[in-house]
Amino acid sequence: MCCVLGGRYGKVFRTHLLGKAVIVSTDAEVNRAVLRDAGETFVPSYPKSITELFGETSILNINGPLHKRVHASIVRFFKSPLFKARLTAHIQQSVTLSLASWTRTHHLVYVQDQAKQISFEILVKALMSVDGGEDLDFLKREYKEFIKGLICLPFKLPGMQLRRSLKAKERMLRMTRRIVEERRSSMELNAEQDDCNDAIDALLRESGDTDDNQRLPLDFISGNIIEMMVPGEDSVPMAMTLAVKYLSDNPVALKQLVEECMELKRAKVETGDSYVCTDYLSLPFTQNVINETLRMANIINAVWRQATKDVEIKGYLIPKGWCVLASFTAIHMDDQIYKNPYHFDPWRWEKKGAGGCSTATFSPFGGGQRLCPGLELARLEISIFLFHLVTTYRWVAQKDEVLYFPTVKMKRKLPIIVSPLT
Numbered sequence: 561m562c563c564v565l566g567g568r569y570g571k572v573f574r575t576h577l578l579g580k581a582v583i584v585s586t587d588a589e590v591n592r593a594v595l596r597d598a599g600e601t602f603v604p605s606y607p608k609s610i611t612e613l614f615g616e617t618s619i620l621n622i623n624g625p626l627h628k629r630v631h632a633s634i635v636r637f638f639k640s641p642l643f644k645a646r647l648t649a650h651i652q653q654s655v656t657l658s659l660a661s662w663t664r665t666h667h668l669v670y671v672q673d674q675a676k677q678i679s680f681e682i683l684v685k686a687l688m689s690v691d692g693g694e695d696l697d698f699l700k701r702e703y704k705e706f707i708k709g710l711i712c713l714p715f716k717l718p719g720m721q722l723r724r725s726l727k728a729k730e731r732m733l734r735m736t737r738r739i740v741e742e743r744r745s746s747m748e749l750n751a752e753q754d755d756c757n758d759a760i761d762a763l764l765r766e767s768g769d770t771d772d773n774q775r776l777p778l779d780f781i782s783g784n785i786i787e788m789m790v791p792g793e794d795s796v797p798m799a800m801t802l803a804v805k806y807l808s809d810n811p812v813a814l815k816q817l818v819e820e821c822m823e824l825k826r827a828k829v830e831t832g833d834s835y836v837c838t839d840y841l842s843l844p845f846t847q848n849v850i851n852e853t854l855r856m857a858n859i860i861n862a863v864w865r866q867a868t869k870d871v872e873i874k875g876y877l878i879p880k881g882w883c884v885l886a887s888f889t890a891i892h893m894d895d896q897i898y899k900n901p902y903h904f905d906p907w908r909w910e911k912k913g914a915g916g917c918s919t920a921t922f923s924p925f926g927g928g929q930r931l932c933p934g935l936e937l938a939r940l941e942i943s944i945f946l947f948h949l950v951t952t953y954r955w956v957a958q959k960d961e962v963l964y965f966p967t968v969k970m971k972r973k974l975p976i977i978v979s980p981l982t
């Protein structure tokens with residue numbers, strides 16, 4: 561029997577958020593059905609200021625065959641062994657350089673700031689091969705202004721944040737467009753070379769499944785490179801920071817992580833081999849720590865969709881035009897699914913499997929057609945950061961607390977006092 565939702569209704573209920581009538585789902589099966597939909601019934605739906613900032617052709621807004629094509633192209637590139645090998649070396653270099661700057665004993669370090677710095681550099685390297693220098697400083701400055709517009713009043717009047725953010729985006733777009741044009745020219749000159757160094761190359765080479773070899777327009781590529789920074793920029797450093805926070809509060813878990821990482825380090829010293837990406841990703845306890853961090857942190861706590869037609873899921877009728885908020889937090893903190901959900905317990909993943917259980921009950925990276933294309937990049941970065949941190953330093957964390965609104969942050973940026981391992 562199908563029911564039209566009225567007021568609070570069990571695990572799926574109707575409410576008002578940001579002035580919009582919304583159906584909130586805290587039900588794993590309903591969430592899975594929403595995520596699995598390939599754009600026929602549900603399309604992304606964001607508050608007005610976000611849609612304005614992203615633009616209509618952003619991967620986060622588009623649907624149908626174009627979305628599928630762009631998403632597949634990015635996933636293919638991020639999964640390619642050559643990219644992962646290059647990126648592993650780059651992440652190692654960024655992390656070790658950053659850690660080397662903390663060398664003094666009893667030195668105070670703000671983990672959140674350090675993690676942000678490391679992961680921003682890695683992100684722009686992966687997306688557009690910007691590698692330090694003025695371009696990186698420019699992007700850092702403009703991106704900071706741009707991102708403030710994500711949570712602001714949706715008016716573009718002079719002096720208002722949304723207008724300032726859109727101006728910052730215009731400046732970033734000019735720079736990105738220049739890089740994209742230069743890259744296309746050099747591709748035309750070296751037509752036989754089909755190696756992709758970054759997401760720009762991947763999108764420039766993307767020709768679709770059709771015979772007409774339709775390339776993606778340059779403005780489309782430039783815009784998407786900037787818009788793809790949004791889901792990756794804050795989430796990775798916050799996962800790194802929260803992992804350090806949870807480990808600081810759980811010495812037994814930290815001890816086991818240190819032992820696992822030290823064993824790999826000793827093996828590498830003995831053989832003289834360098835680290836490859838699978839070394840990091842196959843450390844089972846490290847992956848359990850990352851799973852547990854992502855489960856508890858809920859950095860992306862939900863996804864928003866809008867129904868394009870009346871649809872019935874598990875007996876609930878979702879009327880056409882209504883927004884659905886599929887909550888990940890509700891599932892990740894459900895004590896029917898995770899025993900003692902507020903307790904940091906990396907060992908629970910030994911039972912569930914290090915790769916996580918089904919996407920219905922563990923979906924920090926979303927699922928279905930919009931499954932995060934940066935998933936492996938994120939896991940690799942967090943793994944490398946934790947590995948080098950625990951094999952280089954001991955630390956004592958100062959008192960701090962996690963804030964969940966409007967986005968996940970540490971109240972004091974997680975200050976720790978570090979001492980180098982002798």
Ligand code: HEM
Pocket residue numbers: 604619620631788789791792793795796799859860863864923924925926927929930931932933934935937938
């Ligand atoms: C811990 C880190 C990360 C988390 C928790 C995370 C989470 C997510 C989630 C939940 C979605 C799905 C949104 C939806 O269905 O509407 C998503 C999409 C996306 N993520 Fe990530 N992400 C992370 C890192 C990254 C990184 C490093 C990148 C690199 C560029 C990235 C790029 C994207 C893109 C482009 C999308 C949009 C995909 C689409 O709509 O087709 N993410 N992410």
